[in-house]
Amino acid sequence: MKYDYNALMKEIYEEVRALGIPVSGNIEPEVQINTRAKKRYGRCMRLHGEKYEYRIEVSAYLEDKDENCVRSVLAHELLHTCPCCMNHKLLWKTYAGKMNNAYSYCITATTKEALVEYEEKPVKYMLQCTKCKRQFPRMKLTAVVQHPERYHCGCGGKIIRLF
Numbered sequence: 001m002k003y004d005y006n007a008l009m010k011e012i013y014e015e016v017r018a019l020g021i022p023v024s025g026n027i028e029p030e031v032q033i034n035t036r037a038k039k040r041y042g043r044c045m046r047l048h049g050e051k052y053e054y055r056i057e058v059s060a061y062l063e064d065k066d067e068n069c070v071r072s073v074l075a076h077e078l079l080h081t082c083p084c085c086m087n088h089k090l091l092w093k094t095y096a097g098k099m100n101n102a103y104s105y106c107i108t109a110t111t112k113e114a115l116v117e118y119e120e121k122p123v124k125y126m127l128q129c130t131k132c133k134r135q136f137p138r139m140k141l142t143a144v145v146q147h148p149e150r151y152h153c154g155c156g157g158k159i160i161r162l163f
Contacts, residue, residue: 054081125137127162
């Protein structure tokens with residue numbers, strides 16, 4: 001393993017606390033490695049009925065990234081443990097901005113960069129709004145694919161199945 005995620009997490013935790021950001025003290029000490037995650041760098045999960053309140057995991061593909069990227073991902077996930085920050089709304093963004101300014105991190109709400117190259121699967125079904133013409137690709141034969149007449153687009157238009 002290229003990075004000691006647990007040691008990095010402890011360092012970043014102290015950085016967050018030094019800025020007065022109210023990060024939770026009830027986080028599982030072991031950072032979990034997810035070998036299946038290909039579209040996200042990390043995840044913060046709220047645990048229910050467990051010893052710890054939060055668990056943080058990172059993608060195994062993060063090993064290929066530089067240390068500042070890894071630290072930014074861990075800081076991003078740590079900020080989700082702050083009260084009212086399980087989303088990317090204003091409070092979370094405020095804390096992320098403080099971390100970015102103080103430690104030159106690059107914490108963002110989302111990333112456009114893919115972790116690994118993967119093939120796009122062919123679309124099996126295509127739905128379309130009759131009003132705004134927005135298309136909705138679908139892979140599974142779900143209720144909306146079977147009965148598009150029961151659904152509406154966000155613009156208010158009706159949904160039809162193209163194929």
